Amino acid sequence: MSNIEIEIYPDDQWVDRVTSRWAAFMEKEPAARLCLPTGSTPQAIYERAASTIDFARTEVFVLDEFGLPPGDPARCDEMLDRDLLSRMSRRPLNVHTLNPQAPDMTEECRRFATLVEAGGLDLTVLGLGRNGHVGLNEPGSAANSPTRVVQLRGSTIEDAGRYGSDVSPTWGVTLGLRQILASREIWLLVIGRHKAGILQRTLTEPIGRQLPATFLRRHPRTTVLADESAASLL
Numbered sequence: 001m002s003n004i005e006i007e008i009y010p011d012d013q014w015v016d017r018v019t020s021r022w023a024a025f026m027e028k029e030p031a032a033r034l035c036l037p038t039g040s041t042p043q044a045i046y047e048r049a050a051s052t053i054d055f056a057r058t059e060v061f062v063l064d065e066f067g068l069p070p071g072d073p074a075r076c077d078e079m080l081d082r083d084l085l086s087r088m089s090r091r092p093l094n095v096h097t098l099n100p101q102a103p104d105m106t107e108e109c110r111r112f113a114t115l116v117e118a119g120g121l122d123l124t125v126l127g128l129g130r131n132g133h134v135g136l137n138e139p140g141s142a143a144n145s146p147t148r149v150v151q152l153r154g155s156t157i158e159d160a161g162r163y164g165s166d167v168s169p170t171w172g173v174t175l176g177l178r179q180i181l182a183s184r185e186i187w188l189l190v191i192g193r194h195k196a197g198i199l200q201r202t203l204t205e206p207i208g209r210q211l212p213a214t215f216l217r218r219h220p221r222t223t224v225l226a227d228e229s230a231a232s233l234l
């Protein structure tokens with residue numbers, strides 16, 4: 001059984017439609033606690049949303065972070081700032097990030113998870129990794145996996161090389177599937193023909209750790225927001 005809903009938009013309308021959907025959500029929940037991804041998928045939405053949606057009362061949590069030095073252009077906090085926050089006229093009340101340089105990473109993960117769990121997440125937006133990861137919950141991650149340090153798989157390391165750094169990260173820290181799946185609402189953003197195969201597998205393979213995104217099918221309020229290219233194999 002699957003609760004997941006799927007909305008498919010023409011490639012050239014995807015940004016408009018998803019941004020409008022987000023604007024409608026924010027009208028209803030202007031003080032939402034949001035967990036947001038970085039990477040290439042949400043970039044155009046962020047550009048549009050920054051100037052059209054009021055985030056002043058929101059609280060934002062970054063979904064994950066790479067094991068890279070502060071200020072590295074491929075860091076998720078840098079990408080979120082570049083793509084979304086720096087373009088806002090009124091910034092969110094609070095932006096919570098994960099610090100991969102914290103002296104005690106176990107404690108850092110606990111701190112972040114506690115903050116998330118204290119008020120929960122109203123909306124978690126996710127991208128889809130080529131290998132089916134969400135956040136940096138790589139294949140092998142259990143549905144109750146905690147917020148933690150993770151070693152990255154080959155395709156994730158390769159893909160992270162596209163984000164503008166001189167070095168590719170080999171590890172990262174991610175919000176756990178446990179916290180992601182506790183979010184009241186989840187949107188999985190998927191665009192491009194290169195994601196068609198993994199999206200099809202996400203929706204059809206048995207639910208399990210071999211493909212962490214499949215766990216979203218058990219969540220009561222998850223919507224896949226795909227463009228026609230990504231949905232071409234459905």
Ligand code: GLP
Nearest residue numbers: 037038039040041127128129135
């Ligand atoms: C990266 C990020 C994820 C992102 C996903 C897809 O590794 N850490 O948060 O959602 O993989 O990335 P992209 O949108 O660039 O394809």
